[in-house]
Amino acid sequence: MLRTNLNELQRLIGYENDHYPHRYAIDHKDQSGAIRLSNGIASFGKNQCIGTKVAPVGNRLFVPFPNHEPFLYALTEIKNGQLIPYPDAKFQSRFVNVQDLWRDERNQLWVLDSKPGANGQFALYDFDLAKNKLLRVYTFDDLDRSKSALNDVRVDHLHGLAYLSDPGLCPS
Template structure:
């Protein structure tokens, strides 16, 4: 019988990782660069590349863009959606996009946090999911987040799909959000759980220093990265700093279980702070190790391999796997003025990179 570990002792129950370092492969190619847009999300459809990023990151480009053949950033799905014109209703334009994710139906889901600024409050009717048909480039649905699942300090972070359900992390007000895609009903689970709250004793180190919101206040990011097992039976999730937990999706999908899921959560793995993850069809999870500017993998058995270490991968965020390659948006968010006492240390251009998984060059 599988033992369920008490979340009160979640940290004490983690075993150390099994590290295995592969030779670094020179397979990192530049897909696109920008001196305007700071991106933390990427999606690929039929070799077309889409990127996104929150405006609070000092980005000067669109919130969501399609990259043209010459590297031009075309506002996507339209200029109006990327406008900051206050005359356009908040439900019809982006406010602060944090993630994009493609489903298996050829739709791009855009996660708009709807916050005024980093650490700000959610604006009424601004937090939403915008669904775009990638064939027609038309918005097919706009799903506003219910006031029942949003809190004043919510920051809806990322999304994954499992049949008729979607799961989202809330990095502001720690917890998970479940969305029934058929009924559009939403509910929260694991509010302020040890599995979703960022620990106070786990700092994020980059460039040899602790990332701080302001002097003496280390950055803490609650439930952030998430991934589904290939069979969709398990959801893996964590605060940005880790550690990771997992829960069976059958409990998430059951509205009647929403207040009784905490004792169904298992501790999973004690990974370092990660920018984002992507799950392979073989159950191997790809993750970006922030402190090391690295792309690594963890196998279902817990073996960790290093694929590439490169200074260009500074705060590489949400990776995406497509046709034997991993796409990596290098966000550099820790270098923005907000986290550096008002002085931007971003090293332009912002890069989008591709790592070839198939063979060394």
């Protein structure tokens, strides 16, 4: 059983910054994917989440899921222990295969949607969490869709850059 707080969770997922006072206690209970949170219980059943992000404002928890069966939603927010599609159920059809999330100090949630392959599709969505509004969509039309496989994203507002890993372009 793993018990941690938000600072430890942020360290584990690669974001070490303790200026966010919010805390979640997380207990991974069993192989069913049940996760007990300090604000409720969320069960993922047989769905495999690919990470979590906690918003810097409002103590909001976001969980993405790859497009594998069984598939319910691509991106969810946990509210009162329930998986709620984010930003809403209708928007879910726009996602192809959510691969990574990044939340920043401006209370924005960045969603990397990546489907590698011959008919690859790639998009980076920028959501304003205060307004639950899509701000921008970035597409990567110049990528070689037969080789690219965008996997991770980090956003650096200080330098005006987004960093994306593309293991598909690594030499064999």
